[in-house]
Amino acid sequence: MTPIIQLVRRASAxxxxxxxxxxxxxxxxxxxxxxxxxVFNAPIEAATELTRILMAILVFSVLPIVSTTNGHIAVxxxxxxxxxxxxxxxxxxxxxxxxxxxxxWPVQRVWVLAERARDYGDVTxxxxxxxxxxxxxxxxxxxxxxLVMIATGLLKAFAPNTLSEPM
Amino acid sequence: xxxxxxxxSWAPPTHGINAKMWPKFVEMVEEATDGQxxxxxxxxxxxxxxQMDLIMDGAADASIIFHGYQPxxxxxxxxxxxxxxxxxxxxxxxxxxxxxxxxxxxxxxHRGVKVIALHTHGPAQLHSSAPxxxxxxxxxxxxxxxxxxxxxxxxxxxxxxxxxxAPKVYETLASKAADGVVMPLESRKGFKLTEVAQNVYEMPxxxxxxxxxxxxxxxxxxxxxxxxxxxxxENVFGEPLSREIGKIWDEIDxxxxxxxxxxxxNAINAATDADMEKFSAIAEDIRGKVIAEVDATGVDAxxxxxxxxxEMSSN
Amino acid sequence: xxxxxxxxxxxLILVLVRLPxxxxxxxxxxxxxxxERGGSIFDERGLKAAMSMVGRQITDTAQDYGLSVVPLFILxxxxxxxxxxxxxxxxxxxxxxxxxxxxxxxxxxxxCGGFSAICGSSLATAATMSKVAMPQMRRYGYSDELSTASIxxxxxxxxxxxxxxxxxxxxxxxxxxxxxxxxxxIIPGILGILFYLFAVRWTVWRNPEAGPAGExxxxxxxxxxxxSVWAVLLLFFLVIGGLYGAFDFEPLNLTxxxxxxxxxxxxxxxxxxxxRGGLTVGSTFEVLKETCFxxxxxxxxxxxxxxxxxxxNLAGLPEALIAMVxxxxxxxxxxxxxxxxxYIILGCVFESLSxxxxxxxxxxxxxxxxxxxxxxxxxxxxxxxxxxxxxxxVGLNVFILKGVVGDVSTGTxxxxxxxxxxxxxxxxxxxxxxxxxxxxxxxxxxxxxH
Ligand code: NA
Ligand code: NA
Numbered sequence: 001m002t003p004i005i006q007l008v009r010r011a012s013a014x015x016x017x018x019x020x021x022x023x024x025x026x027x028x029x030x031x032x033x034x035x036x037x038x039v040f041n042a043p044i045e046a047a048t049e050l051t052r053i054l055m056a057i058l059v060f061s062v063l064p065i066v067s068t069t070n071g072h073i074a075v076x077x078x079x080x081x082x083x084x085x086x087x088x089x090x091x092x093x094x095x096x097x098x099x100x101x102x103x104x105w106p107v108q109r110v111w112v113l114a115e116r117a118r119d120y121g122d123v124t125x126x127x128x129x130x131x132x133x134x135x136x137x138x139x140x141x142x143x144x145x146x147l148v149m150i151a152t153g154l155l156k157a158f159a160p161n162t163l164s165e166p167m
Numbered sequence: 168x169x170x171x172x173x174x175x176s177w178a179p180p181t182h183g184i185n186a187k188m189w190p191k192f193v194e195m196v197e198e199a200t201d202g203q204x205x206x207x208x209x210x211x212x213x214x215x216x217x218q219m220d221l222i223m224d225g226a227a228d229a230s231i232i233f234h235g236y237q238p239x240x241x242x243x244x245x246x247x248x249x250x251x252x253x254x255x256x257x258x259x260x261x262x263x264x265x266x267x268x269x270x271x272x273x274x275x276x277h278r279g280v281k282v283i284a285l286h287t288h289g290p291a292q293l294h295s296s297a298p299x300x301x302x303x304x305x306x307x308x309x310x311x312x313x314x315x316x317x318x319x320x321x322x323x324x325x326x327x328x329x330x331x332x333a334p335k336v337y338e339t340l341a342s343k344a345a346d347g348v349v350m351p352l353e354s355r356k357g358f359k360l361t362e363v364a365q366n367v368y369e370m371p372x373x374x375x376x377x378x379x380x381x382x383x384x385x386x387x388x389x390x391x392x393x394x395x396x397x398x399x400x401e402n403v404f405g406e407p408l409s410r411e412i413g414k415i416w417d418e419i420d421x422x423x424x425x426x427x428x429x430x431x432x433n434a435i436n437a438a439t440d441a442d443m444e445k446f447s448a449i450a451e452d453i454r455g456k457v458i459a460e461v462d463a464t465g466v467d468a469x470x471x472x473x474x475x476x477x478e479m480s481s482n
Numbered sequence: 483x484x485x486x487x488x489x490x491x492x493x494l495i496l497v498l499v500r501l502p503x504x505x506x507x508x509x510x511x512x513x514x515x516x517x518e519r520g521g522s523i524f525d526e527r528g529l530k531a532a533m534s535m536v537g538r539q540i541t542d543t544a545q546d547y548g549l550s551v552v553p554l555f556i557l558x559x560x561x562x563x564x565x566x567x568x569x570x571x572x573x574x575x576x577x578x579x580x581x582x583x584x585x586x587x588x589x590x591x592x593x594c595g596g597f598s599a600i601c602g603s604s605l606a607t608a609a610t611m612s613k614v615a616m617p618q619m620r621r622y623g624y625s626d627e628l629s630t631a632s633i634x635x636x637x638x639x640x641x642x643x644x645x646x647x648x649x650x651x652x653x654x655x656x657x658x659x660x661x662x663x664x665x666x667x668i669i670p671g672i673l674g675i676l677f678y679l680f681a682v683r684w685t686v687w688r689n690p691e692a693g694p695a696g697e698x699x700x701x702x703x704x705x706x707x708x709x710s711v712w713a714v715l716l717l718f719f720l721v722i723g724g725l726y727g728a729f730d731f732e733p734l735n736l737t738x739x740x741x742x743x744x745x746x747x748x749x750x751x752x753x754x755x756x757x758r759g760g761l762t763v764g765s766t767f768e769v770l771k772e773t774c775f776x777x778x779x780x781x782x783x784x785x786x787x788x789x790x791x792x793x794x795n796l797a798g799l800p801e802a803l804i805a806m807v808x809x810x811x812x813x814x815x816x817x818x819x820x821x822x823x824x825y826i827i828l829g830c831v832f833e834s835l836s837x838x839x840x841x842x843x844x845x846x847x848x849x850x851x852x853x854x855x856x857x858x859x860x861x862x863x864x865x866x867x868x869x870x871x872x873x874x875x876v877g878l879n880v881f882i883l884k885g886v887v888g889d890v891s892t893g894t895x896x897x898x899x900x901x902x903x904x905x906x907x908x909x910x911x912x913x914x915x916x917x918x919x920x921x922x923x924x925x926x927x928x929x930x931x932h
Binding site: 071 | 541545546554557678741744745746748770771779781782836876
């Protein structure tokens with residue numbers, strides 16, 4: 001089990017790098033767009049659609065990692081209560097597994113919508129980038145999120161020690 | 168009422184689409200069905216390009232789509248957007264529906280939903296903060312213009328395109344991120360252009376016309392009893408609804424013109440004869456290109472174009 | 483309406499057992515939407531409709547152009563940190579205020595206000611300033627109550643003084659202009675600083691031991707300190723000036739949209755940090771990574787909120803509330819007071835974002851139907867949200883302080899925060915009674931382009 005987890009952890013560096021590059025490009029492009037527009041009267045026409053795509057990349061690349069490292073925004077008001085009853089772990093297991101399963105339906109739908117966009121030939125306005133590619137990417141990201149959340153929940157239940165080191 | 172349809176819509180609440188067109192739709196539907204069918208409006212459920220998916224899957228029963236928001240999906244709808252037609256939005260909408268019924272329908276671009284009306288806004292003109300009086304001055308301007316035919320016209324005139332959704336136009340012009348915007352005259356009031364783009368450069372027939380459809384969920388329609396279906400098909404859907412909605416576009420265009428004439432510092436500059444001639448050459452180029460594009464979808468584009476042209480001039 | 487209220491109750495329960503907000507709102511929103519469309523949460527067509535709406539929200543929200551300001555402003559705040567600008571802000575306010583009684587706490591509040599002008603988050607403002615200001619206040623024998631409270635309260639300004647992630651999200655949920663919301667936050671933010679300064683004075687007046695005077699800086703020291711904050715001033719001027727139209731003259735003719743302001747701010751902060759040697763490839767990567775993680779969680783929660791708010795919309799809750807207010811002929815001002823009361827109570831247990839996401843879809847249509855200005859209501863919501871950050875038992879800014887400082891109890895911090903909390907209530911009353919305080923600047927901005 002442990003080697004697989006280590007492998008997953010190493011592999012998770014790749015989407016992080018992808019997200020960071022997307023964000024850096026987004027920053028640099030916005031900067032250049034303003035300069036080009038104001039000084040040279042020549043804005044980047046495709047800036048809007050590229051911004052959209054870069055945002056989808058940066059948000060969804062890291063979603064699986066955020067989802068399995070307690071990164072989602074949650075209300076921790078009852079933490080002490082669960083802790084006192086020694087129910088924290090059981091609660092976390094349930095939350096991870098249930099959340100992961102819950103994503104099964106959206107994954108299917110995002111996929112259907114992407115395939116539909118492909119069938120209709122939807123593209124972006126200036127660069128004619130097919131929009132289903134973004135849909136596929138989001139489907140993949142949410143599907144991986146679902147799987148790793150379920151896996152995290154199960155590991156927390158049956159092999160909590162394998163998760164003890166920081167991700 | 169026995170059946171209440173849910174309408175999903177996206178323009179600002181006060182825009183003619185929500186303030187006049189949907190109420191007209193409800194009025195017509197109620198009248199045709201003796202009040203057995205009615206509808207209620209829900210705003211902001213999803214952004215404009217999502218509307219067709221929502222209707223297809225029944226997240227709402229009816230909606231309005233602007234074809235230019237989904238590049239790649241709609242090609243035949245570009246025919247009505249061509250510059251060079253002369254006539255009101257009402258005439259154009261009726262001609263559009265007839266051409267659709269006879270020719271364009273075959274391309275099946277709205278597959279998955281029921282098309283219940285097709286319409287266009289009035290002729291789109293250039294609105295800018297600095298006065299534009301000749302066609303040459305458009306070159307080098309940063310102009311917000313939707314894709315499709317509008318984009319082709321902008322490119323042919325040498326303008327740089329700026330991509331923003333219609334509700335953001337005011338901010339974009341106020342912040343000078345764009346020098347101008349190409350929209351119908353109604354937006355002078357609907358999007359408060361009288362404040363941020365005081366000048367209109369008016370080309371008869373417009374630089375293009377935007378193409379819209381009212382769409383409906385197929386199951387919702389199938390669930391209605393046959394006599395109500397017939398009543399709606401005969402008295403509301405298709406040409407009657409298209410005509411009424413076209414009429415409203417004309418109406419709100421007139422309001423926009425009045426608002427401009429009343430607003431201090433606003434001016435409408437008519438294109439000169441020389442510029443009209445110059446523009447008709449540009450329009451012809453674009454027409455040729457679009458007709459070829461529409462031909463590729465398998466419909467007889469030239470016949471459809473000729474039909475729209477003659478329907479509109481016969482009015 | 484009943485369905486919406488039941489849904490709302492279920493979300494509260496799920497959120498309280500620590501289900502992430504995106505899943506709580508997403509689940510209830512989806513099933514509620516299915517119920518509204520199909521008449522039952524098990525209806526096949528209703529579920530298909532709901533899933534389609536959910537699928538589109540997932541793909542569309544992450545690609546909403548207006549939301550690109552969120553990662554860019556977060557990025558700017560983190561680069562600013564690396565550039566050492568928090569320390570400089572503190573040094574300069576300390577040079578001017580430190581010699582007074584309670585002066586170092588006052589300097590802390592002022593520095594928090596300055597830092598808020600370049601950072602979009604209250605938690606980040608509190609976390610950053612606690613590292614900079616806490617050791618100083620300890621060195622001069624300031625009481626733990628006063629020192630932690632001045633940072634926890636000062637930090638709340640992060641979401642009111644622009645840029646502000648919360649205002650961006652309000653703008654998205656209600657389709658109001660983000661640029662105008664930012665302008666509207668400036669005067670209430672400055673009032674916040676002033677009221678907090680009074681709170682510090684009040685604390686040291688009650689207990690002079692809490693905040694002894696520090697050393698008086700000489701004028702040459704003060705001028706030197708002023709000279710070092712150029713980077714902060716430059717960034718602030720770039721972002722806020724650009725938004726307001728300060729560069730709107732020949733030949734520049736430059737006014738920023740919020741996205742452009744955020745991009746320029748982030749790039750500017752990056753260049754300054756780079757120029758000062760505060761960045762390595764590794765630390766740049768860390769900053770980018772942290773931004774992506776934060777943005778991803780924020781977008782997830784927004785998707786959940788949009789799904790839930792579509793259910794509320796379909797269920798007709800806002801219309802029902804409006805009908806109720808009309809039927810009972812309640813005075814609009816009474817409605818506002820009731821809403822504020824609800825916010826203060828919710829603020830006890832909820833943190834800023836959850837509170838905003840849960841309540842705005844319900845209250846916004848009601849408040850605007852009563853004729854109140856959407857920009858004004860946005861600022862009111864942000865101010866009550868700020869208050870929630872320091873209201874016990876759950877006050878995130880207080881917890882941040884506890885986390886960074888360590889050896890203080892949250893009880894001590896909450897005790898110290900009390901005068902600041904009271905100052906906040908006074909500020910809220912002022913904003914509610916005198917709306918022009920909020921609306922003056924955005925109205926000036928409306929004149930742009932005339
Ligand atoms: Na801020
Ligand atoms: Na609280």
